[in-house]
Amino acid sequence: MPDTQVPDMVVARLPLYLRTLRYLESAGIEVTSSQDLAARLGVSSAQIRKDLSYFGRFGKQGTGYETANLRSQLEKILGLDRRWPMILVGAGALGQAVMHYAGFYERGFYIAHVFDSDLAKLGHDLAGFVVRPPEEIPACVRENDIRIAIVAVPSEAAQAVTDELVDAGIEAILNYAPMSLTVPRRVQVQQIDPVVHLQHMVYYLTGATRSSPPA
Amino acid sequence: MPDTQVPDMVVARLPLYLRTLRYLESAGIEVTSSQDLAARLGVSSAQIRKDLSYFGRFGKQGTGYETANLRSQLEKILGLDRRWPMILVGAGALGQAVMHYAGFYERGFYIAHVFDSDLAKLGHDLAGFVVRPPEEIPACVRENDIRIAIVAVPSEAAQAVTDELVDAGIEAILNYAPMSLTVPRRVQVQQIDPVVHLQHMVYYLTGATRSSPPA
Numbered sequence: 001m002p003d004t005q006v007p008d009m010v011v012a013r014l015p016l017y018l019r020t021l022r023y024l025e026s027a028g029i030e031v032t033s034s035q036d037l038a039a040r041l042g043v044s045s046a047q048i049r050k051d052l053s054y055f056g057r058f059g060k061q062g063t064g065y066e067t068a069n070l071r072s073q074l075e076k077i078l079g080l081d082r083r084w085p086m087i088l089v090g091a092g093a094l095g096q097a098v099m100h101y102a103g104f105y106e107r108g109f110y111i112a113h114v115f116d117s118d119l120a121k122l123g124h125d126l127a128g129f130v131v132r133p134p135e136e137i138p139a140c141v142r143e144n145d146i147r148i149a150i151v152a153v154p155s156e157a158a159q160a161v162t163d164e165l166v167d168a169g170i171e172a173i174l175n176y177a178p179m180s181l182t183v184p185r186r187v188q189v190q191q192i193d194p195v196v197h198l199q200h201m202v203y204y205l206t207g208a209t210r211s212s213p214p215a
Numbered sequence: 216m217p218d219t220q221v222p223d224m225v226v227a228r229l230p231l232y233l234r235t236l237r238y239l240e241s242a243g244i245e246v247t248s249s250q251d252l253a254a255r256l257g258v259s260s261a262q263i264r265k266d267l268s269y270f271g272r273f274g275k276q277g278t279g280y281e282t283a284n285l286r287s288q289l290e291k292i293l294g295l296d297r298r299w300p301m302i303l304v305g306a307g308a309l310g311q312a313v314m315h316y317a318g319f320y321e322r323g324f325y326i327a328h329v330f331d332s333d334l335a336k337l338g339h340d341l342a343g344f345v346v347r348p349p350e351e352i353p354a355c356v357r358e359n360d361i362r363i364a365i366v367a368v369p370s371e372a373a374q375a376v377t378d379e380l381v382d383a384g385i386e387a388i389l390n391y392a393p394m395s396l397t398v399p400r401r402v403q404v405q406q407i408d409p410v411v412h413l414q415h416m417v418y419y420l421t422g423a424t425r426s427s428p429p430a
Contacts, residue, residue, distance in 0.1 A: 008235055008257055015414035025396055042223055047313060064216075078414050079421030080401065092314040095292040098409075101309075102370060103393030107410045108417070147302030147420055148413065155317060168220045174409055178318030180238055185346040190412035194313075197405035198295050198301075199230035202323070204403060205362055 010051045014074055016041055017048065019072040022107075033064035075108070085112035085144060087170075089161050090152030091121050091131045094176055099127035100150050109148070113140050117157075134161070139169040152176045163191075229289055231256055232263065237322075248279035262316045290323070300359060302354035302385075304376050305367030306336050306346045311390055313367050314328040316341035324363070328355050332372075349376070351370075353383040367391045 020040050024032055035054075038045035052058055052070075052115050054109045055077050059065040059098055075081055088111050095116065104110055114129040116122070121131045132140070140146065149170045153161050158177035167171060174183050237254050239247055249267075253260035267273055270292050274280040289295055303313055303326050310331065319325055329344040336346045347355070355361065364385045368376050373392035374410075380388060380422070387403045390396050396404050 011418050012233075012415050014418070015411040018414065019395075019408070049298040066324045071238070077418070080414060082224075084413075084417060084420075092312075093308065093315050097307075097312040101393065101409065103408070103410050104413075107414070109410065109413050126271065137345065148416070150409075171420060172413075174331055174412055174416075178316065180234075188416045190416055192407060192409055192410050192412065193234070193318075194365075194407055195318050195324065196230040197407065198233065198299070198319075198324050199233065199295060199322070200227050201363070201389070201403045201405055202294045202299055203292070205299075205386060 002194060003195065006054045010054060013043070013047075014078055015124075017051075018074045018078065018080075020072065021067055024067045025071055030067055031064050032067050032070075034059070037065075049163070054193055080108035081147060082108075084109050084148055085146050085208075086150055086174075087137065087140065087146055087151060088129075088147040088150045089116070089134065089137070089165070090150075090176075091116035091118070091126055091129075092152070092154075096126055096150040098150055099129055112146060115140075134164060137164060141165075141168040141170060141197060147171045148174070149180070150176065152173045155179045166176045166181070219267045225269055228258070228262075228266055228397060233286060233289045233295075236282055236289065240286055245282055245287075246279045247282050249274070251279075261357075293323075295323035297323075299324050299363055299366055300361050301325065301363040302327060302352065302361055303329045303344075303365045303367060304331070304352070304380070305351065305365075305369075305391075306331035306333070306335065306341055307369075310367040311341055313365055314344055314359045314393070317417075326365070327359060327361060328385055329356075349379060352379060354408075356380075356383040360387045361397070363389070365389045365391065366396070370394045379408065 017037060017089045018038055030201060032046035034048040037048050039097045044155050058070050058073055086109055088095055091114055099111060110127065110146055114131050115134050115137055121165065122133055124131050149165045151158055151161055152175055157182060158175065162169065162173060162181045162183060166183055166187055171186065172182065175189055175191045183189050232252060235252055249260035252263050258333055272287050273288055280359040301324055306329055314326060314329065326344065329346050330349050330352055331346050337348055339346050351363050362385060364380045366373055366376055366388055370392045373390065373394055374396060377388060377398060379395045381402055382396055388396065390404055390406045398404050
């Protein structure tokens with residue numbers, strides 16, 4: 001089935017479905033339904049069925065989805081039937097928090113190398129990673145076929161670091177710096193922006209006429 | 216205009232519009248359009264016009280939106296015409312990164328107090344915050360009328376901390392721990408999940424028949 005027509009907003013929802021399926025599986029729930037997933041995710045069950053229909057047929061009318069099977073299929077669709085090495089640029093407070101983040105490996109990713117321009121950090125072992133100088137990024141990316149980078153540097157350094165990553169051949173960047181990055185069209189960027197989540201929630205904290213937050 | 220009918224997915228997009236408007240304003244771009252915003256955000260211009268129409272009329276056919284005015288209106292709609300104090304629970308690597316995060320204040324939020332159960336951290340000044348024991352959370356929340364909390368503790372502690380925050384009257388939680396939290400319906404939770412963003416991007420790194428990432 002060709003999937004060249006899948007809207008990006010559909011692709012964006014697949015990891016949320018996957019996260020919920022993994023949770024259900026860990027809780028021992030072997031069968032789920034679009035209605036159950038919908039209630040847990042705050043989207044409509046019709047939306048979930050439509051999203052999944054881009055990729056094939058996964059459930060049977062009236063019997064729902066086998067949790068483990070749908071989880072496994074979504075992993076294949078997303079390209080998570082392998083683990084992806086990443087480089088991390090920035091070994092300050094934020095970078096160290098990223099190094100300690102426990103959720104990467106079991107969900108398809110791992111940090112392979114860490115870089116920082118701070119001479120005081122170079123060569124130091126932080127959370128099991130030896131911090132390397134940014135000049136080594138191009139060779140590291142090339143030799144290890146790395147396509148994904150995490151940017152965890154201060155805002156004022158983020159664009160310059162990004163330009164270097166793009167030049168080195170990186171194709172996907174997860175940006176923790178609180179600013180927008182400019183990249184060529186062939187490079188993807190996603191931003192970790194805690195304020196977007198706070199602003200979303202605060203809508204429901206204001207005004208007596210406001211609707212309730214979603215269940 | 217009543218806004219009790221606004222779908223949560225619409226509310227979720229408002230902070231993204233706001234972020235882009237703030238960027239345009241800082242770049243000196245005084246007028247924008249739903250087409251321009253659409254191209255920058257990867258959603259359709261019709262979607263943007265429909266989303267905004269829930270809240271009133273902001274532009275004129277053919278002349279677009281005044282950037283500063285629409286930014287200001289969205290801030291009012293979201294409840295950002297004031298600044299919201301937050302408490303932060305967890306003063307480890309992740310919590311310290313959150314303390315250093317530069318993007319809260321100018322976008323409507325600030326960390327008012329920091330808590331950690333680690334005796335070695337108590338009373339210490341980290342990034343300008345004196346770390347306080349979790350037993351003081353209920354009084355702090357009550358006395359300072361705090362409604363928002365950030366959870367930056369290890370996964371194994373996150374649910375217990377959340378239960379304490381809920382008991383203390385917190386209404387909105389931003390969760391950095393890599394796990395789902397269970398809360399009563401009246402409490403909102405949003406999760407910072409870097410892996411969701413990585414999985415989204417990785418879809419476009421696999422397979423020769425895949426579509427290009429959105430511009």
